[in-house]
Amino acid sequence: MxxxxxxxxxxxxxxxxxxxxxxxxxxxxxxxxxxxxxxxxTTTGRNPYFVLEPGFQLxxxxxxxxxxxxxxxxxxxxxxxxxxxxxxKEWKDxxxxxxxxxxxxxxxxxxxxxxxxxxxxxxxxxxxxKRDGSWLAGKNxxxxxxxxxxxxxxxxxxxxxxxxxxxxDRAEIESLxxxxxxxxxxxxxxxxxxxxxxxxxLAKEYKYHAPxxxxxxxxxLRLVKHGFIKDK
Numbered sequence: 001m002x003x004x005x006x007x008x009x010x011x012x013x014x015x016x017x018x019x020x021x022x023x024x025x026x027x028x029x030x031x032x033x034x035x036x037x038x039x040x041x042t043t044t045g046r047n048p049y050f051v052l053e054p055g056f057q058l059x060x061x062x063x064x065x066x067x068x069x070x071x072x073x074x075x076x077x078x079x080x081x082x083x084x085x086x087x088x089k090e091w092k093d094x095x096x097x098x099x100x101x102x103x104x105x106x107x108x109x110x111x112x113x114x115x116x117x118x119x120x121x122x123x124x125x126x127x128x129x130k131r132d133g134s135w136l137a138g139k140n141x142x143x144x145x146x147x148x149x150x151x152x153x154x155x156x157x158x159x160x161x162x163x164x165x166x167x168x169d170r171a172e173i174e175s176l177x178x179x180x181x182x183x184x185x186x187x188x189x190x191x192x193x194x195x196x197x198x199x200x201x202l203a204k205e206y207k208y209h210a211p212x213x214x215x216x217x218x219x220x221l222r223l224v225k226h227g228f229i230k231d232k
Contacts, residue, residue, distance in 0.1 A: 030170050030198075031158040034146055036081075036114065039107035043075050043084040047111035049191055049209040050148040052084055052104055055228040058213070061183075062220035066091040069215065070229070078103050078116040079138030096123045103136075104147060111150025115160055117142065135163035142166070148209075152176060152191055159198070168198030180208045182222040190216065 045052055051071065058069040067090050074085040083103035090098040103116040117136035121128045137144045142163040149156060152173050161167040175192040187210035197203040208217035216223040 029157060031146070031156075032162060034112070034114065034144070036107075036144060039109055039112070041081050041105040041107055041114070043082055043105060045106040045108060045111070047106070047113060047148060047150040048211050049152065050106075050113045050214055051212075052086070052106050052113060053228075054084075055230065057225075057227065057229050058215055058223060059225040060215070060218060060221040061224050062218075062222055064093045065097075065221060067218070067221055076101075076103055078136055079144070081105050081116060081137075081144075083116045096126065098122050100133075105144075107150070112146060113148040113150075114144045115147040116144045117163070133167055135161070135166045137162075140164070140166075145169075160195070165199070169195060170198060171195050178208055180210060180216050180223075182216050182224070184216070184223040184225055187211075187213065187216055 043052070044054070054071050054073045056071045058067075060067045060069075067088065070087045070089075072085045072087055075082050076085055077083070083105045086102045086104055088098070088100040088102060089096070098120065100118050100120045102118045104113055105116065106113045118134060119136075120131055120133045122130045122132065135142050140163070145160045145162045146158045147160050149158070154173055154176060156173045157170065159168065159170045161169040172194045173191060174194050176189070178190040178192045180187045180190045189211050191209045193207045193209065195205050195207060205219050206217075207215060207219075210216045210223075213223070213226050
């Protein structure tokens, strides 16, 4: 083996070692294991920033967009876990744009809220045109992510969605002391979350959650109404 061959091999090993170490560091930066087996997951409950109780509804508006989030009375079994259905409806320019049925369960021990997937429908002229972004835990390598920690801490980083090739949204808690002014009121002690994606690397948005309520600001959207409604 000549000197040039040895140098080439050593260089390749160095690159491989660096890549492996970088990959491990990259992975450890975002929590993707949540010990769900230690929880007696249920379909109803709440933590400081997430209300998972049937009939609870949030309405946000901004620009030409309206968003309505409703905790339904329905449940759905996913990957052996009974989950609560939370419906999101979005309108643009007064026309229905998207309906998503999201599936959550809460751990009574920790108050962590876990995300088990979603069924998404996009609309044009009142008709479904695509279902991009749909995924369910337990299918195609997907597993539940953490939607809202029961005890949020500054700088926490965790995956909300773990659906390889479909949805790999992740969250980083940047503040727990924000004040948010909205049409529905001014809220203090809000949690500021930066959401990014492990797939769309340039994607970034900021969301704010108020204690006892939940989402009050999502980019240009602001809370206009919240509370419990009947028949849901």
